[in-house]
Amino acid sequence: MSKFFNGLEKYIYWTSIPKMGINDIVDILIVSVMIYLIVKWIKTTRAWVLLKGIIILLCIAFAAYILQLHTVSWILSNTMSVGITAILIVFQPELRNALEQLGRKNWVTDIFSTESRQEEQEYTARTLQEISRAAIEMGKVKTGALIVLERTVALGEYERTGIPIDAKVSSQLLINIFEHNTPLHDGAVIIRNNRVVSATCYLPLSDSVEIDKEMGTRHRAAVGISEVSDSLTVIVSEETGGISIARDGKIIRHLDPQGLRDELSVLREEKGQNKKFKLWKGRNRNEKKN
Template structure:
């Protein structure tokens, strides 16, 4: 009698699936490394191993307890790992192949309106301070200003910062391609590394980016120079084309670690 050895058939799709799962687990590990999520994960793993032992030992009361917990287990995972799930989704959104299909014409139009307004205000030396909300909510700062809920247009931005307008002081905050509020109060940076010649607008721009991941555009009333602030850093005297590049990069789907914008 001939014994045929047991062979597991392996298809190409199986290899692709293994590779994809390994890649996703690796990316998940990179996102969770150094965070409290790792400790939570090991705690959940320990509970799962205890449940396996309880089931194997046929402990009736403990098994019933674990069964009741398992009913809300998936919901608990979503709540506990909400930041990590969000970061995974942002990582997927940052993929160039996906971004090619999900590029928003409305966002490109909004960037065009902002760039045109900033270029005009720079030419006319109209001081401006425009903050863009990214992943960190800016509601606390929005509530300090006058709520607008308006579409972003060149004419509206110029009008808001015109020095005879009662709303021209403070910042305009843009969220999800809409002007949320004007005359908003931003935290002022006290960093000693900043030039003592910088005005309040520039220090407020840096101050907001020190506390959040917002992206801020500044137009100097004295010189008309355009600057941008991000991650507590102020980049001064940039061109209109550079501004468009910085804005496009900053408002694209981002992971927690920010990348440098492309050279203009």
């Protein structure tokens, strides 16, 4: 009987809530705030996609450990150590910017701020129409332009290199931004959730050898941003007035007005297909429950 009570006492001890002091509460709050700020920062950079990939690899490693897949476990364990060093090298600019922002931010307002990045929203027909109209008009007078439409991959790190705008998309606004000899004409415009969020943004240049030598920096920047994100970029050539679109590391050139509208309409079609797929999954789930 004494053994039974001793075992019961140990069980109650392990399942009981430990005593918490003020130091423990402060410790938990500090760690929670740190994790929140790190995740919030990651979601505005390309590191968010990398984090998803790391989570998938950890799930594979856990499954390999459970199923005793020794070869897979050996490969993952040996590549993880090298992968951490590679991550630090690849994302060195992002980490440097994060440390620079560490001393510039107002942490009190940042922690209690209710603003957060919204999920990818569908680009309205009006927004795409205004963008195509602006590109066509600028092409007629050979005004160079670079318009980036953000999708699921956040472009916060490139947005911060420009000047904040936060205005509703209109053809008149875009034409005025890229007008010659104006303060905002140099660089790219980033559009998110049907709003112009930033202008004069610097984009990464592509090193691809497949790009035609006659294309300049504007086209290489458009291809470069499409290589590191799933964005779609509209380019208007300053030399020829030709309109192009860069997407998935490729560039489509010499688009006529109808071709430009067709390429932009893909954004709405893909979003609609994703919605249909989600509705179809939900309908199947409900049918199984019934």
